[in-house]
Amino acid sequence: MLIKPISDTVISASRLGLTFETNDGPVHALSDVDLDIAKGEFVSFIGPSGCGKTTFLRVIADLEQPTSGTISVNGMTPEEARRSRAYGYVFQAAALYPWRTIERNVALPLEIMGHSRAERQARVARTLDLVNLTGFEKKYPWQLSGGMQQRASIARALAFDADLLLMDEPFGALDEIVRDHLNEQLLQLWARTSKTICFVTHSIPEAVYLSTKIVVMSPRPGRVTDVIESTLPKERPLDIRETPEFLAIAARVREGLRAGHSYE
Amino acid sequence: MSAIAVPGGAIGRSGIWTRMSQGTAVPVLIVVMAILAVWYLAAVWLNSAWQLQIFARGEGDWTWVDFLAGTMSQDRPLLPAPHQIAVELWNTVIGQHVTSRRSLVYHAWITLSATLLGFVMGTVLGILLAVLIVHNRAMDRSLMPWIIASQTIPILAIAPMVVVVLASIGMTGLVPKALISTYLSFFPVVVGMVKGFRSPDTIQLDLMRTYHASQSQTFWKLRFPSALPYLFTSMKVGVAASLVGAIVGELPTGAAGGLGSRLLAGSYYGQTVQIWSALLMAAALSAMLILAIGVVQRIVLARTGARP
Known part of the structure; x- marks a missing residue:
């Protein structure tokens, strides 16, 4: 694997490809993906189903192995990065353990990583506060709404202070109002913690609202068709979505998505 | 209004x-x-x-x-009327001192002790085998067919041999019967726990992988708690099988006591009332054991956040 010494680059992929062998022949989930993500960026991956955006995230997380090309995470291979607990991963579903209370769910990675009890308590309290779930420590997951469960799962990913946060359509199953609210909170959280966030979505407004960089992808084979650097300010109230600047970026994303589809 | x-x-x-x-x-x-x-x-x-x-x-x-x-x-x-059995039960349960050989409680306790010992051994053995099977593909392939084959052997055929062989090396009383109970009760536990240990979603297992959790951490923090509901269900099946095993194990021992020997003695002397009261006692024991497991299940699952 190629290892880049540039400390400012968190993720660097070059000519990355991943082919799944299935009974119906090979499926090219990723093909020739070149991408650099710098520290502190908020990068959204957008594209239709099957464009490989989730696969790319899973390659970063060492949950899938690329079949060609190179990728480095924090200057290491994805496996080394995973072993050094370089990232927190938020899945499409909250995946909270139903037999654990919220605080014990958030403490789960801390238990596994061997933090002391006092340390665990302090971190759980801090991260639950970050996602506005203070007061729900003793509740079980089923006692919380879907949005609150997803916030708890974000707290769990934040609890061990990895600098990189990988989020795979975390708000996909939530209704629009809750989603708006969580997007706003996520931006505040990003501003406060200065983490690097990779965020998979298929909502154009969500991608434009959140990101400093939008990666537009297209399916079969999954590849990057456009990378858009956002010109929006870091401070983003919800009504920024009505400004001409926002709409221009959204139009360009839509254009990129349409271009990807015309290959078919 | x-x-x-x-x-x-x-x-x-x-x-x-x-x-x-x-x-x-x-x-x-x-x-x-x-x-x-x-x-x-x-x-x-x-x-x-x-x-x-x-x-x-x-x-x-x-x-x-x-x-x-x-x-x-x-x-x-040929078939005693219910009230005859009720009278026999009354006489042998209430009417006798519990240490008397005529007391059905005395015999029930002999059977129950073998049942419990066998059930505990069967449950532990079942869980251990399930752990091996889930964590090792070779074990899965090599053990599972034997475990299933073991249950196709009629227990009535093998029980006397176990009792006789163990008696010849000086093991009599509780242990041979408990071993037969173990033989019958480990099976539902293995099958249930293999399913239980494999019940976590891919997403929950992926989560453990992102934390770089060790195999034992994944087991204790994810697989085992996920398997708890399966454990109780298989224990209920296992305890009933265990009681059957203990009774079958008592049949060849004849005079040594227990519900099984009551059944055998009853059939020797044509004491159908005695047979039926022993049968009803066995059924009551079985119901009690299953009920007890149900109570433990409710307490444990309530403590692990199950929806009321």
């Missing part, structure tokens, strides 16, 4: 019958009464041949009332 329906008002008005029919008491009572009625009819029918012989040997006159009463009060009826 009277136009608004009062919640619970309907129950208050239609009284006790509505409330009882909504619970389980009435349906259960009806079924029990139906069984008793069928039982009495069957007792009259099955015992009638013998009763007619008694009358034929006697001095002529008998009425249908004599006949009915006769079929329900024979010493060694």
Whole structure:
């Protein structure tokens, strides 16, 4: 694997490809993906189903192995990065353990990583506060709404202070109002913690609202068709979505998505 | 205000019958009464041949009332009437000191101790085998067929051999019976726990991978808690099988005591009332054990956040 010494680059992929062998022949989930993500960026991956955006995230997380090309995470291979607990991963579903209370769910990675009890308590309290779930420590997951469960799962990913946060359509199953609210909170959280966030979505407004960089992808084979650097300010109230600047970026994303589809 | 329906008002008005029919008491009572009625009819029918012989040997006159009463009060009826069994149960459970060999409680305890020992060993063995099977593909392939094959051997055929062979090396009493119980009860636990340990979603396992959790951490923090509901279900099946195993194990030992030896002695001497009361005692034991596991299950699952 190629290892880049540039400390400012968190993720660097070059000519990355991943082919799944299935009974119906090979499926090219990723093909020739070149991408650099710098520290502190908020990068959204957008594209239709099957464009490989989730696969790319899973390659970063060492949950899938690329079949060609190179990728480095924090200057290491994805496996080394995973072993050094370089990232927190938020899945499409909250995946909270139903037999654990919220605080014990958030403490789960801390238990596994061997933090002391006092340390665990302090971190759980801090991260639950970050996602506005203070007061729900003793509740079980089923006692919380879907949005609150997803916030708890974000707290769990934040609890061990990895600098990189990988989020795979975390708000996909939530209704629009809750989603708006969580997007706003996520931006505040990003501003406060200065983490690097990779965020998979298929909502154009969500991608434009959140990101400093939008990666537009297209399916079969999954590849990057456009990378858009956002010109929006870091401070983003919800009504920024009505400004001409926002709409221009959204139009360009839509254009990129349409271009990807015309290959078919 | 009277136009608004009062919640619970309907129950208050239609009284006790509505409330009882909504619970389980009435349906259960009806079924029990139906069984008793069928039982009495069957007792009259099955015992009638013998009763007619008694009358034929006697001095002529008998009425249908004599006949009915006769079929329900024979010493060694083909099928004892329920009240005969009830009297026998009363005499052997309440009427005897528990340390007496005539007490059914004494015999039940002998069987219960073997059942419990075998059940505990079977459950532990079942969990251990399931752990091996889940964590090792070679074990999965090599062990599982043998485990399934083990249950195709008729226990009635193998139990006497186990008892006799173990007796020849000086092992008698509790242990041989417990081993037969173990043999029967480990199976549902293995099958249930393999399913339980494999029940976590891919996403939950992926989560553990992102934390770089070790295999034992994944087991204790994810697989084992996920498998708990499966454990209790298989334990309920296992404990019933365990009791059957202990009783079967007591059949060849004859005089050594236990419900199984009561069954055997009863059949030697044609004491059908004794057989049936031992059977009912075994059924009551089994129900009690399953109930006890159910209580533990409810407590444990409530403590691990199960939805009430």
